[in-house]
Amino acid sequence: MQQQEIWDADTARRYDTPGTGMFAPEVLEPTVDRLAALAGTGAALEFAVGTGRVAVPLAGRGVPVAGVELSPHMVERLRTKADETSIPVAVGDMTTSVVPGEYTLVYLVYNTISNLLTQTAQVACFRNAARHLTPGGRFVVELWVPELRNLPPGQAATVWQSEPGYIGLDTYDVLNQLVESHHFRFDDTEQARLFRSPHRYVWPAELDLMAQLAGFELESRHADWTGSPFTAESRSHVSVYRIPAARSTATATAAR
Template identity: 85%
Template sequence: MHQQEIWNTDTARHYDTPGTGMFAPDVLGPAVDRLAELAGGGAALEFAVGTGRVAVPLAERGVPVTGIELSPPMVEQLRTKADETTIPVVMGDMATSTAPGRYTLVYLVYNTISNLLTQAEQVQCFRNAARHLSPGGRFVIELWVPELRKLPPGQEATVWQSEPGYIGLDTYDVLHQLVVSHHFRFDETGQARLSRSPHRYIWPAELDLMAQLAGFTLESRHADWTGTPFTAESRSHVSVYTLCNPAVALE
């Protein structure tokens, strides 16, 4: 599965769920509030901007936002909400593509760094964030914690969400640190629509080492956007890194 195949026209058309899921006010609102605070009055760059779930409300808060995005269909959906002047987008890979200018904030939300399927690409993504930041700028990553404690010996899959109309499960390849997420969505007739996406999962400590290799230090880590303490039981985290050594990203 290539990323271009996953983020196609059909996916883009069904991606937005206004008012529910990751578009629910109690999910999206705290993320936008925190990112606006971290931007500190400067400009922000979103890696994998997608349909503008975060970029559009952040721009409406007065934060200048630029995006990098691999998928033309996702950007087409974004353009129904904001034009190129409001949210400029550079088409390309978040690990290598560059946007003009310097930013006080680069952010990567909703587990998207795991779409890069090798450790080398993920490290490259950190270096790319550093290249875009002003000294002292911040790189923010929202990421899930691998749920391997739920995986008994000999079992390869876990159900991570089950609710009316939707079942989500992950199948793990623990040898290669890979997981495929399977999303089953049921319509009113009971028919199911399946979509899948591959990921490389990252432990928090490994993420911190990637940051160090790119010249960052960890500023804070919380379990969510509202500042809930991060513990051994947390299922996700929001990690804020500060660029302390910009020269490292150029090595």
């Protein structure tokens, strides 16, 4: 499926889960706290801004926020929370769309860089982030660590979450570094709702090389937004990349 097909009107309508899941205060508040600190006195740009889960509360902290979003249906939901003046959004691809302005922070949260299904597209995303940043600016990527250690030979899927009313599992194509996520939601009836999405998984080391190609340096990596140490057992990471304060001609060219 194409990303435009996945993020349709029905998905946009069901995306927000106030107070639970990715919208739970214990998930959202540390994210916004960290991003506000990284933005400082500058402006922030969110790639794949969606319905404004992060952008709206970040703007509420006084940080000027703009966004890029592929799905017009998601932007329609965002517009019920903030108008174009409050959070301007360019409808387009985060690998190529250019948003006017200067930014000290570009961020990409909740595994969204994996929605880009080729290495070339993921590198282009880094270069587009660099294109928008002032010298010394930062690009933040939140991404899960592939769970291949839980995938024994001959098995193609892992269950990564199981709780009442929900099962999440991933099926892997290890040859092409692709994974399809399956989200099953159900109640006491015999019916269940399935949402599927394709992804390209990326190891932290590969992500760091993408960053170097775009002129970034790795500034920090933690296991979560609160700053927990990143270890071999961490299931995800928050990586902060920085454009050197004095960019050379070669670095500036790499970002274009």
